[in-house]
Amino acid sequence: MVRLLVLDGRGELTTAHVRAVARGAGVSVRTVWNWLAVARAEGRLTPVARPGTPVPDDLRVRLAVWGGNVAAVHRELAAEAAEAGHAVPSLRSLQRMVRRELSAGERAGLRTGEAGRRRYDVYGRRPPVFRNACWEGDHKRVPVRVDIEGHAGCPWVTWFVDVATKVIVGVAVTPHEPARDGVLASLRAGISTAGPYGPFGGLPAVVRVDRGKEFLCRTVTGALGVFAVPVHDLPAYKPYRKGTVEALNNAVEEMFLVSLPGYTRRARPMGAQPPDRAEDLLPFAGFVEALLGWVRWWNLEHRPAGLAEGLTPSAAWHADPTPLEVVPEEQLAFFALEDDGRVRKISTGGIRWRRRFYIAPWMAGHVGTPVRLRYLPHYDGQIEVFCADSPVRHLGTAYLAETATPEQRRELSAVRDAKARALRADLKAAERLRRTRYTATTTAAAPRPRRTVTGPQAEEELARAGAADLAARALPDLVPPREPPAGWVRPRSRSSPAAGAPATDERTATEPSSGS
Numbered sequence: 001m002v003r004l005l006v007l008d009g010r011g012e013l014t015t016a017h018v019r020a021v022a023r024g025a026g027v028s029v030r031t032v033w034n035w036l037a038v039a040r041a042e043g044r045l046t047p048v049a050r051p052g053t054p055v056p057d058d059l060r061v062r063l064a065v066w067g068g069n070v071a072a073v074h075r076e077l078a079a080e081a082a083e084a085g086h087a088v089p090s091l092r093s094l095q096r097m098v099r100r101e102l103s104a105g106e107r108a109g110l111r112t113g114e115a116g117r118r119r120y121d122v123y124g125r126r127p128p129v130f131r132n133a134c135w136e137g138d139h140k141r142v143p144v145r146v147d148i149e150g151h152a153g154c155p156w157v158t159w160f161v162d163v164a165t166k167v168i169v170g171v172a173v174t175p176h177e178p179a180r181d182g183v184l185a186s187l188r189a190g191i192s193t194a195g196p197y198g199p200f201g202g203l204p205a206v207v208r209v210d211r212g213k214e215f216l217c218r219t220v221t222g223a224l225g226v227f228a229v230p231v232h233d234l235p236a237y238k239p240y241r242k243g244t245v246e247a248l249n250n251a252v253e254e255m256f257l258v259s260l261p262g263y264t265r266r267a268r269p270m271g272a273q274p275p276d277r278a279e280d281l282l283p284f285a286g287f288v289e290a291l292l293g294w295v296r297w298w299n300l301e302h303r304p305a306g307l308a309e310g311l312t313p314s315a316a317w318h319a320d321p322t323p324l325e326v327v328p329e330e331q332l333a334f335f336a337l338e339d340d341g342r343v344r345k346i347s348t349g350g351i352r353w354r355r356r357f358y359i360a361p362w363m364a365g366h367v368g369t370p371v372r373l374r375y376l377p378h379y380d381g382q383i384e385v386f387c388a389d390s391p392v393r394h395l396g397t398a399y400l401a402e403t404a405t406p407e408q409r410r411e412l413s414a415v416r417d418a419k420a421r422a423l424r425a426d427l428k429a430a431e432r433l434r435r436t437r438y439t440a441t442t443t444a445a446a447p448r449p450r451r452t453v454t455g456p457q458a459e460e461e462l463a464r465a466g467a468a469d470l471a472a473r474a475l476p477d478l479v480p481p482r483e484p485p486a487g488w489v490r491p492r493s494r495s496s497p498a499a500g501a502p503a504t505d506e507r508t509a510t511e512p513s514s515g516s
Contacts, residue, residue: 001045004036055101063098068110070095114237123240126163130322134163135190135204136245137215139178143253145262146287148175150410154264155287157252158182159295160190160207163244165316166304167200168295173288180217181377184336187223191335193326200299200317202324203227211236219338219377227327256294260287334384334394337374343388345370351385351398358383358398371395 004021007013015029018036022029039045055063059073066072074091081088089097098107109117137160145152156178159171170190172182193201207224209215211233221231234241257263262281282290299313307316344351346369350359353373370388381400387393404412438447484490 001035001039004032005039008036008040053097053101055098063110068107070098118240123243129164131162131164131167131317131320132202132204132322132324134206134208135160135169136163136208136242137161137183137186138210138242138245138249139182139212139214140249140252141177142257142287142291143264144257144260144287145264145281146175147281147283149284149406149413152262152281155284156182157291158186159245159248160186161245161248162200162204162313162317163208165313165320166244166248166307167299167313167317168248169200170197171292171295173291175284178214179378180214180219181336181379183214183220184223184377187220188332188335191227191327192329192332193324194329200314202326203229206230206232208232208234208242210234210239210242223335251298252294256291260290334374336376337384338377339391340373340375343370343372350401351383353383354380356380357401359401360385360396360398362396363398366395 004013004017007017018029018032022032025032062073062076063070066076071091074088074094077088077094102110103120105117105120108120137158140157140159142155142157145154148155153175156174156176157171158174158178159168161168170186170188172178172186172189174182187207189197191201191203193199207229209231214220216231216233224231239246253265258266260282301312303310303312307313311319340353344353346363346366348367350357350363351371351373352358353375372386372388372391374384374386375382381403383398385395385398387395437450439450441447
């Protein structure tokens with residue numbers, strides 16, 4: 001428009017100029033002539049900005065209550081306005097105001113919460129780094145049911161991935177929710193460069209995790225602190241702060257887990273479908289072997305989109321000239337062990353720890369030697385024995401002297417499960433008695449209990465409850481004493497003697513002497 005005004009001021013403006021501007025702006029010739037008329041009359045070259053109407057705070061609260069449903073909020077406002085006798089904006093006006101003043105992320109947050117709002121955020125990328133500059137670690141519950149000693153369950157995987165090369169450096173699988181032992185085992189596999197974990201490994205500059213207690217426990221931070229590796233705990237509920245391992249969690253499910261038998265999120269036909277039979281599920285060892293095979297495929301053959309030139313993680317690792325800080329294997333031998341903190345002695349029965357005895361052939365001839373113990377967290381099948389005077393001197397491994405057979409452990413587990421089911425049934429029955437359920441109603445009426453109780457039944461149950469409560473609260477000092485034996489001497493009340501009568505010893509007069 002500035003150019004057209006200049007041409008118009010010099011008297012050189014023609015229809016050809018207007019047509020050229022209309023083609024460039026993608027509007028009609030008439031629209032350009034109208035713009036020029038407004039510019040001549042008002043000197044304005046831009047459209048009139050409509051003043052926005054911010055969404056009031058009380059309206060935002062109503063939108064949050066109704067889950068972002070503008071129509072429901074409008075019905076509520078209209079009902080209140082009808083009682084107060086004032087007008088409200090139309091539904092279309094309210095919808096336009098919400099759409100104009102609230103972003104798509106804010107509207108999604110009102111509907112589905114923080115997870116919905118976060119999908120509309122923009123996230124930057126961290127600058128590229130070298131290998132072992134940062135590792136990211138996480139747990140993932142595997143949505144695949146596997147056979148764990150005759151029971152179907154979903155295992156967990158704990159792994160660490162190198163941010164720069166996308167190499168999975170360490171993996172550990174547990175049949176249940178992992179603890180610090182899973183984290184230590186995965187870190188041990190990641191740091192080691194020897195087989196079968198190598199050649200990827202070495203010491204990272206930093207380890208980035210979320211606020212999981214297993215990653216931030218004293219054992220894990222102390223084990224990494226020995227090698228001067230800091231652990232950065234990220235803010236809670238912000239998975240985008242460790243996007244590399246989160247992308248790996250999604251990739252393993254989409255590329256591998258979905259094809260396994262027992263996958264729990266598989267699309268099924270309409271209607272109730274029974275889960276996969278136990279005999280059709282993978283055994284736990286077979287699942288671990290298949291998962292480790294997929295990890296090898298990821299490192300050696302897959303080409304993630306985040307790597308330049310279509311490299312595999314292994315090729316990107318070997319192409320990086322950054323030197324590795326390799327830890328000798330003898331220093332990693334006891335990386336994941338905790339110290340017992342006490343000095344014990346080897347006896348003729350072995351080493352007593354947690355009311356159990358541990359023995360080993362190397363203990364012969366060492367009875368009376370003071371030792372210190374180290375053990376893997378949450379595993380008491382074996383312990384590592386060190387010299388008490390020199391904690392770095394390893395004497396050997398000791399094993400549990402008496403170990404139950406697999407059949408005994410299965411029978412014990414079955415008995416415990418039966419007791420748990422019985423207790424659960426008792427608690428459910430008690431909950432049904434305690435909770436009063438009412439019939440459904442279609443009118444505004446008082447609730448009616450489903451189960452009708454008669455007056456005598458209520459009085460009988462209240463009497464039983466009162467008796468049981470009094471019996472439970474009875475104290476020993478409230479119980480009256482029993483009658484004394486017949487041979488005991490019992491005191492009698494003294495009556496005042498009559499006037500002039502001599503006072504006599506009532507006991508002497510009424511009770512025989514001890515010698516009679």
